[in-house]
Amino acid sequence: MERVIEIDLFNKDDLYEKYNKKNVSRDLIDYIVKTAMFFGKKDKIKIVFNDSLNENVDYIELFKKTIQDEYNYSLRKHRYNNIMQIIYLLLGILILFISNFLDNSIIFQELLIIGGWVLIWEMIELEIFTDLEEQKKRRILKRLLNSEIIERDI
Numbered sequence: 001m002e003r004v005i006e007i008d009l010f011n012k013d014d015l016y017e018k019y020n021k022k023n024v025s026r027d028l029i030d031y032i033v034k035t036a037m038f039f040g041k042k043d044k045i046k047i048v049f050n051d052s053l054n055e056n057v058d059y060i061e062l063f064k065k066t067i068q069d070e071y072n073y074s075l076r077k078h079r080y081n082n083i084m085q086i087i088y089l090l091l092g093i094l095i096l097f098i099s100n101f102l103d104n105s106i107i108f109q110e111l112l113i114i115g116g117w118v119l120i121w122e123m124i125e126l127e128i129f130t131d132l133e134e135q136k137k138r139r140i141l142k143r144l145l146n147s148e149i150i151e152r153d154i
Helices: 026-036 059-099 106-145
Strands: 002-009 044-051 148-153
Touching: 002 026, 026 059, 026 106, 044 059, 044 106, 059 106, 059 148
Parallel strands: 002 044, 044 148
Antiparallel strands: none
């Protein structure tokens, strides 16, 4: 089934990023990603830009470049999260290991045990929530890159 996302462009601020006119607005990208999130995996996505700006801008190329940049940013974020997970795990294990050698201070030992487990749970939280959301977003961005994009003058 073909699913259509229509985007009405009445104002330049609706299209361009506030501080960089070479990229599509982040709000517009977020809107498209959130809309495409509810489409089925087998649905074909078609994006239609209804242009009333009458500018000589290649929306298709601009949109694809911004989506590709967003996809690359998501991949970098994923790599960063993986590095942080390894650091949290190693620090948590190290702190738990150190807490076993403190026999004379029970309060300090318990604080270290709690701190070690907090770091380990932070690693698990990154994997369960943040990485899954980013993975879903990357899948949608990839589908948007392969979608049909049409520009219509209104």
